Amino acid sequence: MVTVYLIAALAPLVGAIAAGLFGHRLGRVNSHRVTIAGVAVSLIASLVVFFDVLQGGVFNGAVYNWATIGGLKFEVGFLIDTLTATMMVVVTSVSLAVHVYTIGYMEEDAGYQRFFSYISLFTFSMLMLVMSNNFLQLFFGWEAVGLVSYLLIGFWYKKPTAIHANLKAFLVNRVGDFGFILGIGLLLAYAGSLNYSEVFTAREAHATQTISLIPGQDWSLLTVACICLFIGAMGKSAQFPLHVWLPDSMEGPTPISALIHAATMVTAGIFMVARMSPLFELSDTALMVVMVIGAITALFMGFLGIVQNDIKRVVAYSTLSQLGYMTVALGASAYSVAIFHLVTHAFFKALLFLAAGSVIIGMHHEQDMRHMGGLWKKMPITYTVSLLGSLALIGAPLFSGFYSKDMIIEAARASTLMPAAVVYVMLLVGVFVTAFYSFRMFFLVFHGKPRWGQAGAYSGHGHGHHEPHESPWVVTGPLIFLAVPSVILGGLAIGPMLFGDFFNNVIFVSEAHPAMAVLAGHYHGAWALALHAVQTWPFWLALAGLAAAYLFYIVAPVVPQRIQETFSAVHRLLLEKYYLDRFNEFFFAGGARRLGQGLWQKADQGVIDSFMVNGSARMVATLAGILRLGQTGFLYHYAIAMILGVALLLWWFAPMPMPATPAS
Secondary structure: OHHHHHHHHHEEEHHHHHHHHHHHHHHHHHHHHHHHHHHHHHHHHHHHHHHHHHHHOEEEEEEEEEEEOEEEEEEEEEEOOHHHHHHHHHHHHHHHHHHHHHHOOOOOOHHHHHHHHHHHHHHHHHHHHHHHHHHHHHHHHHHHHHHHHHHOOOOOOHHHHHHHHHHHHHHHHHHHHHHHHHHHHHHHHHHOOOOHHHHOOOOHHHHOEEEEEEEEEEHHHHHHHHHHHHHHHHHHHOOOOOOOHHHHHHHHHHHHHHHHHOHHHHHHHHHHHHOOOHHHOOOOHHHHHHHHHHHHHHHHHHHHOOOOOHHHHHHHHHHHHHHHHHHHHHOOOOHHHHHHHHHHHHHHHHHHHHHHHHHHHHHOOEHHHHHHHOOOOOOOHHHHHHHHHHHHHOOOOHHHHHHHHHHHHHHHHHOOOOHHHHHHHHHHHHHHHHHHHHHHHHHHHHHOOOOOOOOOOOOOOOOOOOOOOOOOOHHHHHHHHHHHHHHHHHHHHHHHHHHHHOOOOOOOOOOOOOOOHHHHHHOOOOOHHHHHHOOOOOHHHHHHHHHHHHHHHHHHHHHHHHHHHHOHHHHHHHHHHHHHHHHHHHHHHHHHHHHHHHHHHHHHHHHHHHHHHHHHHHHHHHHHHHHHHHOOOHHHHHHHHHHHHHHHHHHHHHOOOOOOOOOO
């Protein structure tokens, strides 16, 4: 099976190299053929691996020894279990749908071959991340997906906003990655290995070990290491306050929004924490940090989705909110629930992103929802799949998102950690908010009076007025493909993934954290769970959010404007994204500039240039001026100077006669 593992990981890399280096020779059609073929081969291999793992075919070993320093080995290796196999299938299946979709979306773009090369390279990087069995390879995949994300967000490199967005994403992720590598370094320093299994084996020995970050203040080693690792996850999975890069990354083409910012890269942090469950379970402090950060992200990023008018940014803030839900599940020690929501979310959120792209195509590159409306007649396929994706997102019973999202809320309720009660309420409020902004977008785009014929509806795009139209089959085909798991996957997978033995010996949960045990005690099947939903708060809150969106944007569309005018300060706060971007610009970016300005003026100009360089020159000039006074050119002056010099030397070096001591 090692050969199959290598095929799964390397097939997208082959396609990326072919399209990237030889795309100009292969041409547009052959470039997309070779990259799609590579991802398709990887998907087939991933499915083979998945079914082999279900039969017990677990693998953990090195496939290449890069270097050995003393007893420390730097290896390329694979850890293949149910968690890895699940991620492999999700990554490759969504990636294949995005590759096919890209044929239609990027049809007229000059960078066609380059784009296919990038997305295939990203697929390879993500597979190396999820298949790794050691921290070195994990970090390689971690940084590689960040690099390719940078290239894809700034794909339209002549667009200033895209360049700003990819630089912002790169810098914010470096902040998280700094914490991530510190965590890896701590584990390496104390466990003496980069291999997962060896570090996990040594965890009990280090469970009570402390380190002193501040003199006199002892911290648990595992707590510090886990928090550092989670800081990396905060950057990659866009958790507050390192979330600021993801909404701006919508400046890239829509296919990468679906691939990177919905289904794969942003879930890398969720996967990593789940993989590190043996470590996190030994630190309640780290788990509480994870839970609180997730709850803040889930609720407050959802609020921002309410005021967005760009269709892609609404979906982007929805992604942030749902990532917060997954993070809360991790903090509640419901790791399998977090992975379950990761899987279902990957499909319905990729569906929503690609559906948004289909709307943009049909609207001739218009993204402002205020210039849409009434599209359900013009784009029936996009309309249908968008409805299915939206219902899955809000957790409508029987849809995939219902099973995974409700389990997260119940896990938070069952958690015994200190902030669990407050987090549970925040998640409930988030249910209403999610339903409201999701169907606000749905109604603004597809229902109501058509606004695409109004003057200025296409201003700034140079298209004038065009009639909206349904997208071609290469766009709608992947939408239909993604809609199927968005509807049925949750009900099929909830039993084995959460309450079966699917993650046995893969995810570790301490007996001190009973959330999963409580959920198992109340589970009586997928159908019974759906029927019971009408008796729960999440169902009625989601219904209330949908009804409020219908009232505000279909029945009485003047109401939102009046609310905005009444609560203008709150509206401004949300539009400014809690002023976090301004704070970062003033404090971090501005602070760095002010520090640089100060160092330049005070240190460089004041100390180095003025004092050391120019000062030494002035000192030499002054000394030379003094010495020059003695250079008169008269011989008798020099003779007197020589006589005085000899006299001084004799006085200094010649012994002085001591006076005789009188006899007593």
